[in-house]
Amino acid sequence: MKVKVLGVPSDFGANRRGVDMGPSAIRYAGLIDKLKELKIKVEDISDINIPITRSDISKCQKLKCLDEIVVSCEALSNTVSEVVSDGYFPIVLGGDHSIAIGSVAGVSRVKESIGLIWIDAHGDFNTQKTSNSGNIHGMPLSAIVGKGVDELVNCGGFSPKVKEENTVLVGVRDLDEGEKRLLKESKLTIFTMDDIDRKGMYQIMKEAIRISSKDVEGVHLSFDIDVLDPLEAPGVGTPVKGGISYREAHLALEMLSENEILTSLDLVEVNPILDQYNKTAELAVELILSALGKRIL
Ligand SMILES: NC(=[NH2+])NCCC[C@H](N)C(=O)O
Numbered sequence: 001m002k003v004k005v006l007g008v009p010s011d012f013g014a015n016r017r018g019v020d021m022g023p024s025a026i027r028y029a030g031l032i033d034k035l036k037e038l039k040i041k042v043e044d045i046s047d048i049n050i051p052i053t054r055s056d057i058s059k060c061q062k063l064k065c066l067d068e069i070v071v072s073c074e075a076l077s078n079t080v081s082e083v084v085s086d087g088y089f090p091i092v093l094g095g096d097h098s099i100a101i102g103s104v105a106g107v108s109r110v111k112e113s114i115g116l117i118w119i120d121a122h123g124d125f126n127t128q129k130t131s132n133s134g135n136i137h138g139m140p141l142s143a144i145v146g147k148g149v150d151e152l153v154n155c156g157g158f159s160p161k162v163k164e165e166n167t168v169l170v171g172v173r174d175l176d177e178g179e180k181r182l183l184k185e186s187k188l189t190i191f192t193m194d195d196i197d198r199k200g201m202y203q204i205m206k207e208a209i210r211i212s213s214k215d216v217e218g219v220h221l222s223f224d225i226d227v228l229d230p231l232e233a234p235g236v237g238t239p240v241k242g243g244i245s246y247r248e249a250h251l252a253l254e255m256l257s258e259n260e261i262l263t264s265l266d267l268v269e270v271n272p273i274l275d276q277y278n279k280t281a282e283l284a285v286e287l288i289l290s291a292l293g294k295r296i297l
Pocket residue numbers: 096097098122124126131132133134135137138139174175176224226238269
C-alpha cells in the first residue's frame with residue numbers, strides 16, 4: 001500500500017477556533033514515522049493551500065464561512081483526486097468536519113462508486129434549514145448525499161458523491177430535531193450508541209462493512225475523533241459524553257483494515273487548543289495505525 005498524507009488547516013466550519021492546528025498536532029504525535037514503522041510507503045505532501053482567511057463577520061448566519069469552505073473543499077477535492085488517480089491511499093488530516101465534502105468529492109470523482117462509513121458523535125446531517133448553529137461542520141454528510149445548498153452539494157462538480165444506500169453512520173448520540181427527521185427520511189444506515197451498547201461494536205462494524213462495501217470500488221472512512229468518549233479525547237470542540245471507548249474505537253478500525261475495504265480516510269476535529277498535552281492527537285495517530293493494519297500481535 002502506498003499512502004499520501006495531507007492536512008487541511010481549516011476551522012471554518014466550527015464555532016470554536018483551533019481545529020485548523022489539528023494537522024500539525026497529529027504530525028507532531030509522530031504519524032509519519034509510525035506509518036513507516038508499519039512498513040507502509042508514505043509521503044507527507046503537507047497541507048493544502050487555502051488562499052482565503054476567515055472573515056469573522058459572517059455573511060450568512062445560517063451558513064457560516066460558506067465562501068471559505070467552498071474554496072477549501074474545491075482545493076482539497078482536486079488534490080485528493082490527483083492522489084487517488086496516482087494510485088495512492090489518501091489520509092486527510094482535519095480540520096473541522098466540513099472538509100470531508102472535499103475529500104469524499106475527490107475520491108468519488110475518480111472511482112466508479114464508493115461507500116462511506118462516518119464514525120461520529122454527531123450526524124452532521126443538518127442543512128441550512130435544520131441547523132441551529134449555522135456551523136457547516138454539522139452539514140457535510142447531508143451535502144455528500146446531495147442535500148442542502150448547491151455550493152456544498154456540487155463541490156467537485158457532481159452530486160451525489162455517495163449513494164445513501166452505501167452510507168453508514170456509527171456512534172451517534174447527539175442529533176438536532178430537524179436533523180433527526182432528515183435522517184429518518186433518508187436511506188442511510190444509522191447505528192447509534194444505543195445500538196452499540198446492545199449489539200456490541202463487533203456486530204455493528206460487521207454490518208457497517210457489509211452495507212458500505214456492497215457493489216462499490218472502495219470505501220471512504222470519515223472519522224470524527226469526537227465519537228470517542230471525551231475522557232479519552234478531550235481535545236474536541238463539540239464533546240458529547242457517553243462515547244465509544246478506546247478499545248471499541250480500535251476494534252472498529254482494526255476490522256476495517258482486516259476486511260481490506262478502505263481506499264481513503266479522513267480524521268477530523270482534533271483541537272489542540274482544547275487538548276491535554278496532545279493526548280487527542282496521539283490517540284488519532286494510534287487509530288489511523290489500526291485502520292492501516294497495526295495489530296497487537
Ligand atoms: N463535526 C462536528 N463536530 N459536528 C458537530 C455538529 C453539532 C450540531 N449538530 C450542529 O449542527 O451545529
